[in-house]
Amino acid sequence: MxxxxxxxxxxxxxxxxxxxxxxxxxxxxxxxxxxxxxxxxxxxxxxxxxxxxxxxxxxxxxxxxxxxxxxxxxxxxxxxxxxxxxxxxxxxxxxxxxxxxxxxxxxxxxxxxxxxxxxxxxxxxxxxxxxxxxxxxxxxxxxxxNPIDWALKRFPTMGFDLKQRSALIYDEGSETFTGxxxxxxxxxxxxxxxxxxxxxxxxxxVRSIQVSQNQLLEAFQRVTGQPWEVKRSSTKDLLESGRKKHQEGAGGWILDLLVYQLYAPGEARCVLASKEDSDAQLLEIIEENADDIAQIVIRSA
Ligand SMILES: NC(=O)c1ccc[n+]([C@@H]2O[C@H](COP(=O)([O-])OP(=O)(O)OC[C@H]3O[C@@H](n4cnc5c(N)ncnc54)[C@H](OP(=O)(O)O)[C@@H]3O)[C@@H](O)[C@H]2O)c1
CATH class of the missing domain: 3.40.50.720 (NAD(P)-binding Rossmann-like Domain)
Incomplete structure (x- = not known):
């Protein structure tokens, strides 16, 4: 061609x-x-x-x-x-x-x-x-x-309240996803x-990063130079609330269920591809770390 x-x-x-x-x-x-x-x-x-x-x-x-x-x-x-x-x-x-x-x-x-x-x-x-x-x-x-820098700023349901410097960690916070x-x-x-x-x-x-909530929280704390308040929740609650809203025809179910999919423990559902299996290198996409993402998000928020 x-x-x-x-x-x-x-x-x-x-x-x-x-x-x-x-x-x-x-x-x-x-x-x-x-x-x-x-x-x-x-x-x-x-x-x-x-x-x-x-x-x-x-x-x-x-x-x-x-x-x-x-x-x-x-x-x-x-x-x-x-x-x-x-x-x-x-x-x-x-x-x-x-x-x-x-x-x-x-x-x-x-x-x-x-x-x-x-x-x-x-x-x-x-x-x-x-x-x-x-x-x-x-x-x-x-x-x-996950469009990670855009989504972290836009959707507090992902677990990071940038203004209040507080995090909502689902389950253990260790499930990774790619963004x-x-x-x-x-x-x-x-x-x-x-x-x-x-x-x-x-x-x-493609992917810029594979990361967990815990890694993002640590990065946000490093980048802002202060400890963040940490609250806890569970993906089970997200699943239930998303399904209830969906059944009732109420808004907000998409976000609840998307975030459930992202963090559901042990499923690796939202790992699109490993670094090696992805097309990121072919397409010259830079691999970022959690601190890079936190910096981009805090700078532009
Ligand atoms: N992976 C994820 O989590 C994620 C998140 C967000 C979006 N996405 C996907 O990314 C793609 C782009 O989404 P976006 O959020 O960037 O879109 P958007 O900002 O909502 O809309 C982009 C443009 O679409 C055009 N448009 C809107 N309604 C239209 C209609 N009824 N008919 C024709 N054109 C219409 C408008 O352009 P004009 O005014 O110039 O006509 C609008 O500026 C979608 O496929 C979306 O599903 C994925």
């Missing part, structure tokens, strides 16, 4: 789209943003923006001449993914990066997540089918595990587009 130069991104102002767009620009790609016709998203100066309706016909016109398309649309836009893929193929786009950025197709999720997973898989299957019929169209899914920083997520997209042959038609698995 010839080198990828022209890259279009959907969802460029989102949680992950922002660092991905910055990484693409920094890496020297010729970046264009596609956005919904009525979007109120704000984009960085100097990047061309195409506003369009998300029909296959209009998206195809917008995608002509692009080498690659990156979909980083939020969960609300799962249903438009197939149209993006169909339009990318029709426009002659060589690589489509799927809207994944989660735990990947083999992930052993709780049954409560199966409906969401099935919706996402429709687009993944579409890309796979098209690539088999048309070898000029290729795809990559990027699995990142990728926002910078690592941006680099993963850049790495895939720089290595199109090695990353064609598969899910890559």
């Amino acid at each position: 010839s080198a990828i130069k022209k890259v279009v991104i959907f969802g460029a102002a989102g949680n992950f789209g922002t660092p991905i767009t910055a990484a693409l620009v920094k890496a020297g790609f010729d970046v264009t943003i596609i956005t919904r016709i009525n979007s109120s998203s704000k984009f960085p100066d100097g990047i061309p923006v195409i506003r369009t309706e998300y029909t296959v016909e209009k998206l195809t016109a917008a995608l002509v001449g692009q080498d690659a398309a990156v979909s980083v649309i939020g969960p609300a836009g799962i249903s438009v993914q197939v149209a993006l893929i169909d339009a990318a193929e029709a426009a002659g786009v060589k690589r489509f990066i799927l809207d994944e950025f989660g735990w990947g197709p083999g992930f052993l999720s709780l049954p409560e997540f199966h409906d969401i997973g099935a919706q996402r898989r429709v687009a993944w299957d579409r890309a796979k089918d098209i690539s088999q019929a048309n070898p000029k169209f290729t795809w990559t899914g990027i699995s990142i595990g 990728t920083t926002l910078e690592g997520i941006g680099q993963a997209v850049v790495g895939v587009l720089k290595r199109p042959e090695e990353t064609a038609n598969r899910f890559v698995r």
Whole structure:
């Protein structure tokens, strides 16, 4: 495959789209943003923006001449993914990066997540089918595990209250999980587009760190130079509260059950890949330690 130069991104102002767009620009790609016709998203100066309706016909016109398309649309836009893929193929786009950025197709999720997973898989299957019929169209899914610096700041349920300097440790606090920083997520997209042959038609698995709550707590204490208050809870309570909310149709169940999956003892459910088995080295993603993560989080909080 010839080198990828022209890259279009959907969802460029989102949680992950922002660092991905910055990484693409920094890496020297010729970046264009596609956005919904009525979007109120704000984009960085100097990047061309195409506003369009998300029909296959209009998206195809917008995608002509692009080498690659990156979909980083939020969960609300799962249903438009197939149209993006169909339009990318029709426009002659060589690589489509799927809207994944989660735990990947083999992930052993709780049954409560199966409906969401099935919706996402429709687009993944579409890309796979098209690539088999048309070898000029290729795809990559990027699995990142826990978006660690972003998630630690955003979700106190993960156990770290940055303002109060207090931690909620579930069970023994020793279960490890893998995560990728926002910078690592941006680099993963850049790495895939720089290595199109090695990353064609598969899910890559990336990570910046494998870490436990105890290791993060120690790191936060070192980085802030003070002891943190420690409270205790259990993943069993999280599972029960998440399932109750789910059954009652109440909000908040997703976060409870996601954090349960992260820390459930002895399951290693959320270790996406060992350092050696992951694609982090191929894609030039820096391996961080707990202190690095604590510093990034405290600095930006
Ligand atoms: N691993 C994890 O724990 C984790 C955490 C968060 C997200 N993710 C995944 O990462 C991906 C991106 O999520 P995000 O949080 O970055 O997204 P986001 O910030 O919620 O949204 C990104 C962009 O999606 C577009 N969008 C929103 N609703 C849409 C709709 N109905 N139709 C079409 N476009 C729509 C908007 O772009 P415009 O305004 O420009 O149109 C928006 O700025 C998703 O696949 C998400 O599931 C994973």
